[in-house]
Amino acid sequence: MSCVGQGYDRVRALQLTIHPILPEQICNVQVDALKEENLVAESLRGMEKQLEVKADDLHYFMERVWVPLHGNLQDLVMDEAHKSRYSIHPGSNRMYHDMKILYWWPNTKADIATYVRKCLTCAKVKVEYQKPSGLLTQPEIPMWK
Template sequence: QRDLNMRQRRWLELLKDYDKNIQYHPGKANVVADALSRKSGMFAGIKGYWASLRVEPDLISQIKEAQKEDSEIWTIVKNLDKQVEFRLDDDNVLWQDTRLVVPNDAILREALLAEAHSLPFSVYPGSTKMYHDLKQYFWWSSMKRDVATFVARCLICQQVKIEYQRASGLLQQLDIPVWKWDEISMNFVTGLPPTQRRHDTIWVVVDRLTKSAHFLPIRKDYSTVPLQRLYQTETHVSRLVFGKAY
């Protein structure tokens, strides 16, 4: 199969880190397992399993209770006549069509996101899959952004997710200089404690051939002009009169 669907990709991401030996077994020869998978007695267990994948009622109750103390919720309630997509049920719980409105509570939203992503049976879905699953039952204004941020912070996802970018090209190395100080490289070491002369940065100038380095104290607010003057004074005039770099 050349193209995998989202479910197959998630299983592939989960299984790829295991030391496994996959053997193909033709479906025609797998009649015993095939028959067991079609037993009607198994349906009740399957339904019970899928029911366990839903958010625990305790969390739902917390969301409903938190609605009573959320100012944004009350703003929507006061303007229900202008917002036809929202409604109140008999228990004064706010819904967006058929989706429960989640109040602006960081702890509740974090728990809800963790429930949909980090539990063992969730298989760590990506942000798109997780967003589409959540929006069937819940609503809040920044859900898509919050889901993407949560998935981006998941350490396991960052370790096992497949890289979809194209492979990088070969490293193009620079030519070796013919003579010392013909070519230089430089860098800045910042965030240092200031000295009496208010120097808080080190300017590192390195000869690419000999790797000889000069460490020049500067201030981080130096512009190009003082840097050029310092370079000429500290390297060219006083130290690098040798060679043919100048």
């Protein structure tokens, strides 16, 4: 069984640029994660029966690549989705909608929200942390004729 994706490593409509060896890494980690001793930690709760193996030897859940918790590849995928040059620090909703097309793992949305909340760059550009550019002045109240 080969763990190399055939056409998977190209950019898919500029949604995510992925590392060229990411499909192979995911495939190897998926094989390890599906072992009995690691399966409980994945918290799939029976969903592993719904995983299907496609021609690129990756396990898919509902037409999306399953990224196991084992191997810390979820962080790598979120890093790539959040800091790539095509999607510069999107918010958690935008990032989730971009990623849900290609990737899946249990609690994806919550993990993405936590990841974005911890991003220092995103925290600095939030409105509540920005200072006004100059002195605040009261606008003139117009007088009625």
